[in-house]
Amino acid sequence: MDDRQISRRAAMLGAAATMAWLSSPARALLAAAATPGLSAKVEALFAQMTVEEKAGQLTLNAAAWAGGAAVTLNPAGSAATFDSQLAEVRAGRLTGVFNGNGAAMARQMQTVAMREARLKIPLIFAADVIHGFRTVFPMPIAEAGSFDADLAMRTARAAAVEAAAAGIDWTFAPMVDIGRDQRWGRVVEGSGEDVFLGCLMAAARVRGFQGSRGLAADDAVMACAKHFAAYGAAEAGLDYNTVDVSERTLREVYFPPFEAAFDAGALSAMASFNEISGVPATANPWLLDTVLRKEWKFGGLVVSDYTGDEELIAHGFAADARDATRLAFMAGVDMSMQSSFYIKHLPDLVAKGEVPMARLDQAVRRVLAVKQALGLFDDPFRRIDPRREKTRVRTPANLKLAREAGRRSIVLLKNDGDLLPLPRSSKRIALIGPFASGQQDLIGPWNVYGTDAEAVDLATGVRAAIADPSLVTTVAGSAVEAPIAGGIDAAVAAANAADIVVLAIGESQRMSGEAQSRTAIVVPAPQQALAEAVAATGKPMVVVLRHGRALALEGAVLDAPAILATWFLGSQAGPAIADILFGIEGPSARLSVSFPYASGQEPYHYDHKSTGRPSPAGKPVEYKARYREVPNAARFAFGHGLTYGKIGYSGLSLAPSMAWDGALTAKATITNTGRTAAVEVAQLYIRDVTASITRPVRQLKGFKRVPLAPGASAEIAFTLKRSDLEFVGLDLSRTIEPGRFELWIASSAQDDGVTGSFTLAAA
Incomplete structure (x- = not known):
């Protein structure tokens, strides 16, 4: 690690946070206010804990025995093995793991904790259950377009039932960041650009995850509102980038969905990667203590994002790992994810008086209170049942819900001449494009446990919906970001032989999500060329977009008589799209984000200010708030949908x-x-x-x-x-x-x- 001297500003801020905490009136109320309802059993365990065991309760790492796509999404690290993590459990140096490999893994780890660890404090098992578990539902940005909080609650409830059956106690969801720059890949995880809609969806998903029978129910998982705060305001839509917004904007735009989530009962929050006005959120006492604890009276726990405390060093805010630990912990981050900084450095920081024992105890009590609320002290294995894991996932009811949610997330952007719905008989259909067929890019980004292999593609959905499946021809035409030799010629031939073309184009799921910022939010050039060639045949064409953000549509794609925004719909993507294409159900979704005229308009949101020189509708007027090329408006506005x-x-x-x-x-x-x-x-x-x-x-x-x-x-x-x-x-x-x-x-x-x-x- 970097061994530079602690920066003067970081030292001052760290000391100020410590002194403010020590002198706060809230400290005098700590025993009464911060740990409500701890049982005598848990208090007795707490009284026996060493400082190292306390630091262990604040240390959460990626599971070495990982599940699904977790190895790629959140690697455990080269030094981590399952045996080494079991050793950490025996020593009381680990509070739990995340994104593990189901009930079998959880049972082995929990058995070690309850039989071989000194204090026998149960582990907590967490996971990224963003839009479904094994049954995958539409990405949150798509589902928000349903404008139906009850639907969001039902899909979160189904996801919780499946996840809890696999031993999961805690989900790192919902993501409630307001996303107003469509270049940012993580807009796909949130509910869009509007605060009112974002608040409704945040609360609904919390209620769905946590259920109505209390967190101790074996089908409840604890929700985590993330990322606190203003992650969606990253400069230039670049992931992890700097945020510099006014306190008024924070309070009007970025804070309300978090307040809604906490009001709905969320007992955990995740600090965001970004800095705000020069202070990283992971070490921001104003954000994590003044606002979250003192103003909002939040009583749950705060967890860092993946290595968020370690990243204070790269921010230039902390000198080394020890300094980063002190700054994050004293700012209000109760639990460290993945860096292991807390278990490595908190004992020494406490021993040398740089971190008060009372602050350590406060954080540990919060973690124990959460584990107690989840029922883990009463039954550490309440969610760990391999038999339930097999019977609660991908049930007919959940797959039916996935299809319903998919249908209600599809936005009809355009339908000139009432081309849609398509007839279900006697018409030859050419399905063209990289998403026309095949089990890829169906479930979308940030799903750990579902797979494309278990999802239904567009061609299968279309063939099942029409009277004669032999009338359907599929041709890729191009890859997502590269041409295919002879692909356009084959696509044109298929179009010429058909009565109707359904052009399935857009983004792969690797083009959306974390670390997938784009400078130009357009259909990739090879697919645009495919669209131009197919449109030139003159055949009626329906564009079916697959995407994780609003797109700036142009050329033949924009000019197509019918356009469906279908996002990433999950396990039942193909049947859901077919239901809309053929009028089995009509489209009812609306855009949760505005589609711009051009990428250069981003960030864009409908509820912008007027400016002192507003641009009038119609013909461009000089010296008004307008681009030279496009109006100061959306191509397809928030709320639009036919x-x-x-x-x-x-x-x-x-x-x-x-x-x-x-x-x-x-x-x-x-x-x-x-x-x-x-x-x-x-x-x-x-x-x-x-x-x-x-x-x-x-x-x-x-x-x-x-x-x-x-x-x-x-x-x-x-x-x-x-x-x-x-x-x-x-x-x-x-x-x-x-x-x-x-x-x-x-x-x-x-x-x-x-x-x-x-x-x-x-x-």
Whole structure:
């Protein structure tokens, strides 16, 4: 490790964190406030612990006997073997492992902990269960497009039941970062660009993971809200990069989904990799103590991200491993993931008085309290049952849910001439593109235990949906990022021989997710060339996009009469897409992120500020907030998504004013004039026209999924309260000001729908 002298700033910040902690009034309440409900049995164990055993309870490492894709995603390290980890368990130097190899592995490790370790404190088993376990559900960015928190809760519940059956107690999910730069690969793990939707999804997933019967239930896993905080604001969309945002932006945009997750009961949080305004989150006492503990009264545990404490050295914030340990621990990181810094350095830091024993005890009590809440002290093997592991995974009910979630995550971006839905008989279909067939790139990134080999591809789904499967021809045409010799010629020949082309193109799952930032969020050039050649045949073409982010579409892809955004849908990807293609179910999802005109617009989000020189709609005007090439708007906006019906909005009913202590109800009529039943997602937006802090041009405040039969109308109503109009004011606290507000009930963030205004009266 680097043996440079501790930097003056790091030393000052570390000393300040220590002194602030020692002098905090919260310290006097430590015994009462930080460890509620520890049983006499656990207290007795705690009283016997050595300092090294305490540091061991704060040390979490990747499983040496890894499961699924964990070896690639989170390697255990060259020095780790299963036998060496068992030795660490015997010595009380390890609190648990993550991404291990199922119930068999967990049983062996837990048996050693309970029979051979001195204190017999149960291990905790964690995993990255982001969007499913063995049954894989749509990526969170896709599922958020359902605009249905209940669906998100149900898929998280199913994932928890499967994961818990394999011995897992704790999931590193949900990822609740707001993602507003589509160059950042990890937008795929979150719920998109909107705070309101992000909060709903965060809370729903926590409730799903943790269940309704308490954390001690054998089908509950503890949720972990990550990454705290503002990881999604990384400069230039570059993963792990610097973040420099105002405290107001933190409190208005990046904090609320975490608050929603904690309000829903999440008992753990993960510190983010990034720095914020010069201070890495992993060593940020303002973030982890002032905000999280003192303001929000969070009582759970904080874990570092993978080697997050070690990375303080590369940040230039810590001089060496020992310094990094002190800075992270005193800032509020209770548990170290993967670096083993805590077990190596905390005992000596405590012995030399650089870390107070009381702080060590505080963190250990938090870990023990979590293990107790999970029921591990009552039954360390409650989730470790190889028989259950076989019967609870990939059940018919879970696969059915995966197909439902897949259908409801697909966004119909465009449908000129009502090309979709396709007929289910007598038409020859050419499935063309690198994603036309084959069990690859189906489940998406960041899934440890599911596999593409267990998922259903597009060709299989399409053939199962039509009367004569022999009418379907598949041709790759190109690879994802490289041409195939003769591929375009074969694709053109297949298109010419078909009545309809379904072009399956986009990103591989290796192009999205962690460490997969892109400078140009476009369809890769070989696939774009394939699209141009196939479009030139003149055959009706449906583009089926596979992707983990919003894309800047162009050329023949953009010009195709029908475009479906299908993301990565998981185990039932093929059947779900076929259900939408052939109208077995109509599309009802909406975009959770805006598709830009061009990559250079990123970061982009619909709820941007006006600027002092807003660009008017229509013809470009000089000296306004507009690019030379494209408008300051989205190609396909947040909330956009078509149905197979024909939806119109009319008849806004809105009172002219809202009393300070009252409420206001806005009503509108939605009509389906089409010949097909549809589910419309009606969205409520507002704008605070004049305020002491400039406000976004629109903000989502509600939505409703409205089923409409052909020719049917429905009246919908949204009720606003004064609290719905609040914002972070000049003093950085939430405030509300009287004044005029514009209001829209519409089908997207850029659609006018029906619009009006009202005034919030003064108190």
